[in-house]
Amino acid sequence: MSRIAYLGPEGTFTEEALRLLEPGAERLPSATVTAALNAVRSGEADAAVVPLENSLEGGITTTLDEFAWGEPLLITAELLLPVRFSLLVRPDTGLAHIKRVYTHPAAITQCRGFLNRELADAVVVSAPSTAAAAQEVSLPGSPYDAAIAARIAGEHYGLVELLDDIGDRSDTVTRFVRVTRPGPLPEPTGSDRTTLVVFLADDHPGALLEMLTEFSVRGVNLSRIESRPTGQGIGRYFFHFDLEGHVADARVGEAIAGLHRICGEVRFLGSYPRADGMAPSIKRGMADPDFAGAQEWLTRIRAGRV
Numbered sequence: 516m517s518r519i520a521y522l523g524p525e526g527t528f529t530e531e532a533l534r535l536l537e538p539g540a541e542r543l544p545s546a547t548v549t550a551a552l553n554a555v556r557s558g559e560a561d562a563a564v565v566p567l568e569n570s571l572e573g574g575i576t577t578t579l580d581e582f583a584w585g586e587p588l589l590i591t592a593e594l595l596l597p598v599r600f601s602l603l604v605r606p607d608t609g610l611a612h613i614k615r616v617y618t619h620p621a622a623i624t625q626c627r628g629f630l631n632r633e634l635a636d637a638v639v640v641s642a643p644s645t646a647a648a649a650q651e652v653s654l655p656g657s658p659y660d661a662a663i664a665a666r667i668a669g670e671h672y673g674l675v676e677l678l679d680d681i682g683d684r685s686d687t688v689t690r691f692v693r694v695t696r697p698g699p700l701p702e703p704t705g706s707d708r709t710t711l712v713v714f715l716a717d718d719h720p721g722a723l724l725e726m727l728t729e730f731s732v733r734g735v736n737l738s739r740i741e742s743r744p745t746g747q748g749i750g751r752y753f754f755h756f757d758l759e760g761h762v763a764d765a766r767v768g769e770a771i772a773g774l775h776r777i778c779g780e781v782r783f784l785g786s787y788p789r790a791d792g793m794a795p796s797i798k799r800g801m802a803d804p805d806f807a808g809a810q811e812w813l814t815r816i817r818a819g820r821v
Protein backbone atom coordinates (compact mmCIF):
# COMPACT_ATOMS: atom_id res chain seq x y z
CA MET A 516 0.00 0.00 0.00
CA SER A 517 1.44 3.39 -0.90
CA ARG A 518 2.08 5.95 1.84
CA ILE A 519 0.95 9.43 0.87
CA ALA A 520 1.83 12.58 2.79
CA TYR A 521 -0.61 15.50 2.66
CA LEU A 522 -1.34 18.89 4.17
CA GLY A 523 -3.12 17.86 7.36
CA PRO A 524 -4.32 17.40 10.00
CA GLU A 525 -7.40 15.26 9.32
CA GLY A 526 -10.24 17.20 7.70
CA THR A 527 -8.37 19.42 5.21
CA PHE A 528 -9.50 19.90 1.64
CA THR A 529 -6.19 18.30 0.66
CA GLU A 530 -7.26 15.14 2.49
CA GLU A 531 -10.48 15.14 0.46
CA ALA A 532 -8.40 15.45 -2.73
CA LEU A 533 -6.11 12.62 -1.61
CA ARG A 534 -9.06 10.31 -0.82
CA LEU A 535 -10.36 10.89 -4.36
CA LEU A 536 -6.95 10.48 -6.02
CA GLU A 537 -5.78 7.43 -4.02
CA PRO A 538 -8.70 5.81 -2.21
CA GLY A 539 -6.67 2.88 -0.83
CA ALA A 540 -3.51 4.72 0.27
CA GLU A 541 -2.15 5.07 3.77
CA ARG A 542 -2.52 8.76 4.66
CA LEU A 543 0.29 10.61 6.46
CA PRO A 544 -0.84 14.06 7.64
CA SER A 545 1.89 16.75 7.62
CA ALA A 546 1.73 20.15 9.29
CA THR A 547 2.76 22.10 6.18
CA VAL A 548 3.14 21.69 2.42
CA THR A 549 6.91 21.82 2.92
CA ALA A 550 6.79 18.99 5.47
CA ALA A 551 4.62 16.86 3.15
CA LEU A 552 7.05 17.36 0.26
CA ASN A 553 10.06 16.70 2.49
CA ALA A 554 8.48 13.41 3.57
CA VAL A 555 8.61 12.39 -0.11
CA ARG A 556 12.16 13.68 -0.58
CA SER A 557 13.40 11.71 2.45
CA GLY A 558 11.63 8.50 1.39
CA GLU A 559 9.33 8.51 4.43
CA ALA A 560 6.37 8.81 2.01
CA ASP A 561 5.97 7.44 -1.53
CA ALA A 562 4.13 10.53 -2.71
CA ALA A 563 2.45 13.70 -1.46
CA VAL A 564 -0.77 15.50 -2.35
CA VAL A 565 -0.63 19.29 -2.07
CA PRO A 566 -2.73 22.23 -3.31
CA LEU A 567 -1.20 24.05 -6.32
CA GLU A 568 -3.64 26.77 -7.42
CA ASN A 569 -7.23 27.91 -7.20
CA SER A 570 -9.44 29.51 -9.80
CA LEU A 571 -9.92 32.72 -7.79
CA GLU A 572 -6.48 33.55 -6.43
CA GLY A 573 -4.05 31.69 -8.67
CA GLY A 574 -1.01 29.82 -7.36
CA ILE A 575 -0.48 28.65 -3.78
CA THR A 576 2.86 30.32 -3.29
CA THR A 577 4.39 27.88 -0.78
CA THR A 578 3.81 25.04 -3.22
CA LEU A 579 5.13 26.99 -6.22
CA ASP A 580 8.27 28.00 -4.33
CA GLU A 581 8.91 24.49 -2.98
CA PHE A 582 8.75 23.11 -6.52
CA ALA A 583 11.21 25.75 -7.71
CA TRP A 584 13.84 25.60 -4.96
CA GLY A 585 13.67 22.30 -3.09
CA GLU A 586 15.13 18.95 -4.22
CA PRO A 587 13.46 18.10 -7.56
CA LEU A 588 10.08 16.34 -7.49
CA LEU A 589 7.73 15.18 -10.25
CA ILE A 590 4.00 15.81 -10.55
CA THR A 591 2.28 12.56 -11.59
CA ALA A 592 -1.43 13.42 -11.28
CA GLU A 593 -3.80 16.33 -10.73
CA LEU A 594 -7.32 16.73 -9.37
CA LEU A 595 -9.79 19.63 -9.52
CA LEU A 596 -11.93 19.99 -6.40
CA PRO A 597 -14.71 22.51 -5.74
CA VAL A 598 -14.37 23.52 -2.08
CA ARG A 599 -17.13 24.69 0.24
CA PHE A 600 -16.34 26.73 3.34
CA SER A 601 -18.18 26.68 6.67
CA LEU A 602 -17.91 29.03 9.63
CA LEU A 603 -17.21 26.78 12.61
CA VAL A 604 -17.43 27.74 16.28
CA ARG A 605 -17.52 26.22 19.77
CA PRO A 606 -21.08 25.41 20.86
CA ASP A 607 -21.57 28.61 22.90
CA THR A 608 -20.45 31.14 20.24
CA GLY A 609 -22.79 33.32 18.14
CA LEU A 610 -21.84 35.53 15.17
CA ALA A 611 -21.78 38.63 17.42
CA HIS A 612 -19.12 37.03 19.67
CA ILE A 613 -16.61 36.44 16.91
CA LYS A 614 -13.59 38.71 17.32
CA ARG A 615 -10.82 36.46 16.00
CA VAL A 616 -11.12 34.12 13.01
CA TYR A 617 -8.51 31.49 12.16
CA THR A 618 -8.08 29.79 8.76
CA HIS A 619 -5.74 29.01 5.84
CA PRO A 620 -4.74 32.02 3.64
CA ALA A 621 -6.50 30.49 0.59
CA ALA A 622 -9.74 30.41 2.59
CA ILE A 623 -9.24 34.03 3.70
CA THR A 624 -9.02 35.18 0.08
CA GLN A 625 -11.95 33.03 -1.03
CA CYS A 626 -14.19 34.28 1.82
CA ARG A 627 -13.08 37.93 1.73
CA GLY A 628 -16.53 39.26 0.77
CA PHE A 629 -18.19 37.36 3.62
CA LEU A 630 -15.56 38.50 6.14
CA ASN A 631 -15.86 42.16 5.08
CA ARG A 632 -19.66 42.01 5.14
CA GLU A 633 -20.41 39.96 8.26
CA LEU A 634 -17.26 40.13 10.38
CA ALA A 635 -15.78 43.49 9.40
CA ASP A 636 -14.35 44.13 12.87
CA ALA A 637 -12.91 40.67 13.42
CA VAL A 638 -9.18 40.00 13.17
CA VAL A 639 -8.45 37.22 10.66
CA VAL A 640 -5.32 35.16 11.30
CA SER A 641 -3.56 32.74 8.91
CA ALA A 642 -3.42 29.09 9.93
CA PRO A 643 -1.26 26.28 8.47
CA SER A 644 -4.46 24.66 7.13
CA THR A 645 -8.23 24.94 7.54
CA ALA A 646 -8.36 21.76 9.64
CA ALA A 647 -5.47 22.98 11.84
CA ALA A 648 -7.61 26.08 12.44
CA ALA A 649 -10.67 23.99 13.35
CA GLN A 650 -8.58 21.85 15.69
CA GLU A 651 -7.17 24.94 17.42
CA VAL A 652 -10.61 26.59 17.81
CA SER A 653 -11.92 23.39 19.40
CA LEU A 654 -9.45 23.70 22.29
CA PRO A 655 -10.90 25.30 25.44
CA GLY A 656 -9.06 28.58 25.99
CA SER A 657 -8.20 29.00 22.29
CA PRO A 658 -7.51 32.66 21.40
CA TYR A 659 -9.72 32.22 18.31
CA ASP A 660 -13.52 32.32 18.23
CA ALA A 661 -14.15 30.76 14.82
CA ALA A 662 -12.48 28.75 12.07
CA ILE A 663 -13.26 28.67 8.37
CA ALA A 664 -12.93 25.07 7.19
CA ALA A 665 -14.77 22.16 5.61
CA ARG A 666 -17.94 20.97 7.36
CA ILE A 667 -16.25 17.62 7.94
CA ALA A 668 -13.46 19.34 9.91
CA GLY A 669 -16.12 20.80 12.20
CA GLU A 670 -17.61 17.35 12.75
CA HIS A 671 -14.17 15.88 13.35
CA TYR A 672 -13.12 18.45 15.97
CA GLY A 673 -16.52 18.86 17.66
CA LEU A 674 -17.37 22.34 16.40
CA VAL A 675 -20.77 23.75 15.43
CA GLU A 676 -21.44 24.89 11.87
CA LEU A 677 -22.73 28.44 12.33
CA LEU A 678 -22.92 29.17 8.59
CA ASP A 679 -22.42 27.07 5.48
CA ASP A 680 -21.11 27.96 2.01
CA ILE A 681 -19.60 31.32 2.97
CA GLY A 682 -17.19 31.45 0.00
CA ASP A 683 -17.56 34.44 -2.31
CA ARG A 684 -18.11 32.24 -5.36
CA SER A 685 -19.67 28.81 -5.33
CA ASP A 686 -17.83 27.80 -8.52
CA THR A 687 -14.29 28.20 -7.16
CA VAL A 688 -12.14 25.17 -7.88
CA THR A 689 -8.81 24.18 -6.31
CA ARG A 690 -6.24 22.18 -8.22
CA PHE A 691 -4.30 19.59 -6.22
CA VAL A 692 -1.33 17.59 -7.46
CA ARG A 693 0.25 14.28 -6.53
CA VAL A 694 4.06 14.42 -6.48
CA THR A 695 6.74 11.74 -6.26
CA ARG A 696 10.52 11.53 -6.32
CA PRO A 697 11.98 11.66 -9.86
CA GLY A 698 11.18 8.45 -11.78
CA PRO A 699 9.32 7.22 -14.86
CA LEU A 700 6.71 9.65 -16.21
CA PRO A 701 3.05 8.79 -16.67
CA GLU A 702 2.44 7.66 -20.27
CA PRO A 703 0.96 10.26 -22.67
CA THR A 704 -2.84 10.01 -22.84
CA GLY A 705 -3.62 12.64 -25.49
CA SER A 706 -4.98 14.89 -22.71
CA ASP A 707 -1.93 15.84 -20.68
CA ARG A 708 -0.38 18.78 -18.93
CA THR A 709 3.28 19.66 -18.44
CA THR A 710 4.61 21.87 -15.64
CA LEU A 711 7.90 23.80 -15.74
CA VAL A 712 9.86 26.33 -13.75
CA VAL A 713 12.15 28.58 -15.78
CA PHE A 714 14.97 30.86 -14.60
CA LEU A 715 16.33 33.50 -16.99
CA ALA A 716 19.99 33.41 -18.01
CA ASP A 717 20.05 37.21 -17.78
CA ASP A 718 17.53 40.01 -17.65
CA HIS A 719 17.14 41.81 -20.98
CA PRO A 720 14.38 43.44 -23.06
CA GLY A 721 12.21 40.77 -24.64
CA ALA A 722 13.34 37.88 -22.38
CA LEU A 723 9.74 36.88 -21.61
CA LEU A 724 8.73 37.25 -25.26
CA GLU A 725 11.62 34.97 -26.29
CA MET A 726 10.39 32.27 -23.90
CA LEU A 727 6.80 32.60 -25.09
CA THR A 728 7.97 32.43 -28.70
CA GLU A 729 9.33 28.91 -28.09
CA PHE A 730 5.75 27.84 -27.27
CA SER A 731 4.01 30.01 -29.83
CA VAL A 732 5.96 28.85 -32.91
CA ARG A 733 5.22 25.22 -32.03
CA GLY A 734 1.53 25.75 -31.27
CA VAL A 735 1.85 24.89 -27.56
CA ASN A 736 -0.97 26.41 -25.52
CA LEU A 737 -0.23 27.62 -21.98
CA SER A 738 -2.77 27.08 -19.20
CA ARG A 739 -0.90 29.00 -16.48
CA ILE A 740 2.00 31.40 -16.28
CA GLU A 741 3.10 32.93 -13.01
CA SER A 742 6.11 34.97 -12.04
CA ARG A 743 7.65 34.57 -8.58
CA PRO A 744 10.45 36.61 -7.04
CA THR A 745 13.87 34.93 -6.95
CA GLY A 746 14.64 36.69 -3.66
CA GLN A 747 17.71 38.27 -5.27
CA GLY A 748 16.31 41.81 -5.40
CA ILE A 749 13.38 43.84 -6.70
CA GLY A 750 12.62 43.05 -10.33
CA ARG A 751 14.32 39.59 -10.26
CA TYR A 752 11.73 36.97 -11.14
CA PHE A 753 11.46 33.36 -12.30
CA PHE A 754 8.49 31.81 -14.10
CA HIS A 755 6.09 28.92 -13.65
CA PHE A 756 4.44 27.47 -16.76
CA ASP A 757 1.69 24.91 -17.28
CA LEU A 758 1.44 23.74 -20.89
CA GLU A 759 -1.06 21.64 -22.77
CA GLY A 760 0.54 18.38 -23.87
CA HIS A 761 3.12 15.80 -22.75
CA VAL A 762 6.92 16.13 -22.99
CA ALA A 763 6.75 13.04 -25.24
CA ASP A 764 4.78 15.14 -27.78
CA ALA A 765 7.25 16.50 -30.34
CA ARG A 766 5.96 20.09 -30.18
CA VAL A 767 6.18 20.17 -26.35
CA GLY A 768 9.58 18.45 -26.21
CA GLU A 769 11.03 20.81 -28.82
CA ALA A 770 9.61 23.89 -27.10
CA ILE A 771 11.17 22.83 -23.79
CA ALA A 772 14.47 22.02 -25.49
CA GLY A 773 14.30 25.52 -27.03
CA LEU A 774 13.87 27.03 -23.56
CA HIS A 775 16.80 24.95 -22.31
CA ARG A 776 18.97 26.53 -25.03
CA ILE A 777 18.05 30.14 -24.25
CA CYS A 778 17.28 30.19 -20.50
CA GLY A 779 19.43 29.88 -17.39
CA GLU A 780 17.68 26.84 -15.95
CA VAL A 781 14.58 24.86 -16.90
CA ARG A 782 13.22 22.66 -14.16
CA PHE A 783 10.89 19.98 -15.54
CA LEU A 784 8.15 19.25 -13.00
CA GLY A 785 6.35 16.53 -14.91
CA SER A 786 3.86 15.55 -17.62
CA TYR A 787 0.65 13.95 -16.38
CA PRO A 788 -3.00 13.42 -17.39
CA ARG A 789 -5.25 16.48 -17.24
CA ALA A 790 -8.06 16.25 -14.72
CA ASP A 791 -10.58 17.84 -17.12
CA GLY A 792 -9.80 15.32 -19.90
CA MET A 793 -9.66 18.08 -22.52
CA ALA A 794 -7.52 17.39 -25.60
CA PRO A 795 -5.37 20.19 -27.02
CA SER A 796 -6.22 21.53 -30.44
CA ILE A 797 -3.14 20.85 -32.55
CA LYS A 798 -2.39 23.43 -35.21
CA ARG A 799 -1.49 22.51 -38.76
CA GLY A 800 2.12 21.31 -38.97
CA MET A 801 2.45 20.71 -35.21
CA ALA A 802 1.52 17.02 -34.83
CA ASP A 803 4.22 14.38 -34.14
CA PRO A 804 4.31 13.08 -37.78
CA ASP A 805 4.89 16.67 -38.99
CA PHE A 806 7.98 16.99 -36.79
CA ALA A 807 9.22 13.49 -37.76
CA GLY A 808 8.65 14.23 -41.46
CA ALA A 809 10.52 17.53 -41.24
CA GLN A 810 13.43 15.81 -39.48
CA GLU A 811 13.63 13.12 -42.19
CA TRP A 812 13.59 15.80 -44.87
CA LEU A 813 16.41 17.69 -43.12
CA THR A 814 18.50 14.53 -42.86
CA ARG A 815 17.96 13.97 -46.59
CA ILE A 816 18.99 17.44 -47.73
CA ARG A 817 22.00 17.43 -45.39
CA ALA A 818 23.10 14.30 -47.21
CA GLY A 819 22.68 16.08 -50.54
CA ARG A 820 19.67 13.96 -51.52
CA VAL A 821 17.66 16.87 -52.86
Ligand SMILES: O=C(O)C(=O)Cc1ccccc1
Pocket residue numbers: 522526527528529530566598619621622643644645646689
Ligand atom coordinates in the same frame (compact mmCIF):
# COMPACT_ATOMS: atom_id res chain seq x y z
O1 LIG B 1 -6.25 24.06 4.45
C1 LIG B 1 -6.77 23.17 3.75
O2 LIG B 1 -7.78 22.53 4.05
C2 LIG B 1 -6.16 22.89 2.46
O3 LIG B 1 -6.24 21.78 2.01
C3 LIG B 1 -5.59 24.05 1.70
C4 LIG B 1 -6.72 24.76 1.06
C5 LIG B 1 -7.33 25.82 1.73
C6 LIG B 1 -8.40 26.47 1.14
C7 LIG B 1 -8.87 26.07 -0.10
C8 LIG B 1 -8.27 25.00 -0.74
C9 LIG B 1 -7.19 24.35 -0.17
